[in-house]
Amino acid sequence: MSLSAEKAERVMKVMNHEEPDRIPTAEWFAGEFTTRWVEWRKTQAHLDSDEKVLVASWAAVIDNKALDPNKYYDLDIMLVVPNSDPKFITPQVSVRDDCTVATSGFGCTVKKRNSHLEDGYMAPMEEYIDFSIKSPDDYARFEFDDPKDPRRFFAPRQDILSGDGFTVLPSYMDNIGAVRDDYCLIGGIYESWEGLWRTRGIANAMMDMAREPDKVRVFCHQLVDFAIGSMQEQVRLSQCQLMYIWGDLGYKTGLLFSPKMWRDIFFPPLKRLVRAIHKEGCLAIYHSCGRNPDATIEGLIEAGIDGLNPLEVKAGMDALHIKRTFGDKLVIMGGIDNARALGAPAGDYATIRKQVLTALNAAKGGGFILQTDHTVPGSVPPENYDYFQKLRREYGGYPLRLGEFDQAL
Amino acid sequence: MDDQLLSEISACILSGDLTAMREKTLAALDAGFEPMGIIQHGLVPGMEKLGETFGRGEIFLPELLIGAEAMKTSLALIKPLLKSEDLKSKGTVVIGSVLGDVHDIGKNIVAWMLEGAGLNVIDLGVDVAPERFIEAIRANSPHIIALSALLTTSSHQIAKVINRIIEQGLRDDVKVMVGGAAVSQDYADQVGADGYAPDAVGAVAKARELIGIHS
Numbered sequence: 001m002s003l004s005a006e007k008a009e010r011v012m013k014v015m016n017h018e019e020p021d022r023i024p025t026a027e028w029f030a031g032e033f034t035t036r037w038v039e040w041r042k043t044q045a046h047l048d049s050d051e052k053v054l055v056a057s058w059a060a061v062i063d064n065k066a067l068d069p070n071k072y073y074d075l076d077i078m079l080v081v082p083n084s085d086p087k088f089i090t091p092q093v094s095v096r097d098d099c100t101v102a103t104s105g106f107g108c109t110v111k112k113r114n115s116h117l118e119d120g121y122m123a124p125m126e127e128y129i130d131f132s133i134k135s136p137d138d139y140a141r142f143e144f145d146d147p148k149d150p151r152r153f154f155a156p157r158q159d160i161l162s163g164d165g166f167t168v169l170p171s172y173m174d175n176i177g178a179v180r181d182d183y184c185l186i187g188g189i190y191e192s193w194e195g196l197w198r199t200r201g202i203a204n205a206m207m208d209m210a211r212e213p214d215k216v217r218v219f220c221h222q223l224v225d226f227a228i229g230s231m232q233e234q235v236r237l238s239q240c241q242l243m244y245i246w247g248d249l250g251y252k253t254g255l256l257f258s259p260k261m262w263r264d265i266f267f268p269p270l271k272r273l274v275r276a277i278h279k280e281g282c283l284a285i286y287h288s289c290g291r292n293p294d295a296t297i298e299g300l301i302e303a304g305i306d307g308l309n310p311l312e313v314k315a316g317m318d319a320l321h322i323k324r325t326f327g328d329k330l331v332i333m334g335g336i337d338n339a340r341a342l343g344a345p346a347g348d349y350a351t352i353r354k355q356v357l358t359a360l361n362a363a364k365g366g367g368f369i370l371q372t373d374h375t376v377p378g379s380v381p382p383e384n385y386d387y388f389q390k391l392r393r394e395y396g397g398y399p400l401r402l403g404e405f406d407q408a409l
Numbered sequence: 410m411d412d413q414l415l416s417e418i419s420a421c422i423l424s425g426d427l428t429a430m431r432e433k434t435l436a437a438l439d440a441g442f443e444p445m446g447i448i449q450h451g452l453v454p455g456m457e458k459l460g461e462t463f464g465r466g467e468i469f470l471p472e473l474l475i476g477a478e479a480m481k482t483s484l485a486l487i488k489p490l491l492k493s494e495d496l497k498s499k500g501t502v503v504i505g506s507v508l509g510d511v512h513d514i515g516k517n518i519v520a521w522m523l524e525g526a527g528l529n530v531i532d533l534g535v536d537v538a539p540e541r542f543i544e545a546i547r548a549n550s551p552h553i554i555a556l557s558a559l560l561t562t563s564s565h566q567i568a569k570v571i572n573r574i575i576e577q578g579l580r581d582d583v584k585v586m587v588g589g590a591a592v593s594q595d596y597a598d599q600v601g602a603d604g605y606a607p608d609a610v611g612a613v614a615k616a617r618e619l620i621g622i623h624s
Contacts, residue, residue: 032562111511113509113536125511125512125560126511127511127535127536128511202514203474203514203517206470206471206474207425207471207474207475207478209471210425210471210472210474210475211425211475251515251590252590252607253607253608254466254469255469256469256470257469257470257471258468258469258471258472261469261471314590315590338561339561339591343561377560377561377562378562379561379562
């Protein structure tokens with residue numbers, strides 16, 4: 001069996017709430033973390049020759065010298081996405097003294113810092129400074145380009161809205177070729193809320209939802225039509241069995257909008273999207289940051305989602321509680337605290353051990369993909385992340401033996 | 410004079426009705442209400458009620474935002490008529506997201522709620538370098554400087570701003586409030602902030618407490 005087939009079998013077993021040989025693991029690494037991790041790895045005396053020639057995934061295509069934590073830690077899942085901007089455009093990029101300003105296919109204008117701050121951190125996210133939809137009436141005028149346009153999949157693309165800086169990425173198909181033998185692939189699409197705020201701005205979109213829900217509702221269905229097209233083409237080209245849906249319903253202390261508004265505006269297109277994903281033979285993992293109350297999770301399950309990510313611990317999400325509450329109705333992907341456990345001072349292994357091994361109880365019976373609770377930021381000390389992976393290697397094999405941290409479900 | 414008008418101005422904040430808010434504010438001004446009186450007896454109670462409703466989980470961000478927009482619509486008509494001493498009378502707050510943090514929605518909501526509480530708010534925006542906070546303290550002599558950070562990677566900038574305020578000998582002149590998803594009461598204590606609030610409603614209460622406003 002090939003490595004990718006072995007990993008796909010492991011992942012699909014837990015997606016079906018069965019126990020494979022070990023808990024599968026995924027991770028999204030911020031470029032800043034990877035850079036720091038590579039530097040740290042180079043300082044490790046035990047770095048052997050095999051590790052030095054590890055082939056990276058994204059980074060390898062861009063820079064063959066890079067080491068790759070995905071490969072080093074033998075992670076199971078790799079997220080690969082095409083250009084999925086509603087409009088297929090060549091971004092207008094303007095490099096200024098301290099920042100770069102660019103337009104994107106969402107019609108928004110974003111600004112990013114060019115350089116690191118004095119303490120070594122870079123502003124890792126973009127600032128949205130303008131949007132193409134300027135009034136509720138503009139929703140009806142917004143035109144979507146073809147989500148299956150071959151250029152989205154076969155041409156290199158400028159990375160504007162994600163990653164750590166402005167760069168040209170290899171094509172989707174080149175990325176697939178670089179990783180398909182080594183990982184279980186997962187595709188990615190935006191659900192309607194994510195597409196809505198990227199085209200209109202968060203505050204404007206929310207005010208439209210309150211004042212002009214009919215116009216927003218129609219636009220959300222158009223966004224999902226587009227996402228379905230992108231998803232179908234990703235499945236056709238990569239044969240991926242999993243689809244990641246960028247959503248985001250919560251913030252630190254609660255939901256962004258009322259459950260009633262969510263059900264009225266976003267639930268119908270989400271349900272349609274998940275149904276389309278299932279029709280293609282894929283399972284759907286929904287990404288929602290912040291605090292997601294149980295009632296909201298029940299709604300997501302009703303919409304058909306198969307898994308939930310990332311269970312942000314700092315927002316009060318608890319993998320064990322989710323497992324106990326929803327059992328085999330939901331796969332958990334995430335739940336390891338990047339902020340306080342892995343983000344603890346370097347070498348604070350007791351804190352990491354307690355949080356990780358407690359959370360691993362949620363993996364009993366399958367239904368759990370180990371991952372930190374969002375992209376690993378540059379503030380996580382590499383040695384802490386390395387210790388987390390050592391715990392995974394030591395305790396992540398089935399049947400689970402969690403010693404003093406063992407809890408009944 | 411017709412106090413009913415002030416109640417209706419408060420109600421416009423809860424409904425988020427911009428057209429009605431414009432009409433009621435102009436009517437109140439025509440009827441001879443003092444601009445500061447409209448703020449104190451129309452906008453402030455409306456924003457307090459909006460905040461309380463939000464705090465109880467009865468409304469969410471969209472309703473909070475349209476309420477704040479209604480408040481701003483009224484304030485835009487009233488502000489040009491205020492005397493400069495009126496603007497500063499209840500207290501001044503300088504607010505901004507710290508260097509490296511581009512998130513603005515939480516910071517904006519806090520700024521609007523503070524404004525709706527009758528405070529003079531100077532919003533420096535996002536990704537604000539420590540030096541800009543120092544300049545704003547020197548230029549405006551605020552009672553409070555409010556620092557927001559959503560990202561774990563930018564929260565340490567809060568400590569940098571506070572250290573810079575100390576280095577410049579300004580710490581006794583200004584209270585420091587902190588907030589945002591990356592910040593907690595523990596963090597606020599650790600960096601020596603004077604106040605922390607987990608949300609916009611709490612931020613208004615904390616700001617009033619730090620300034621010494623008692624309702």
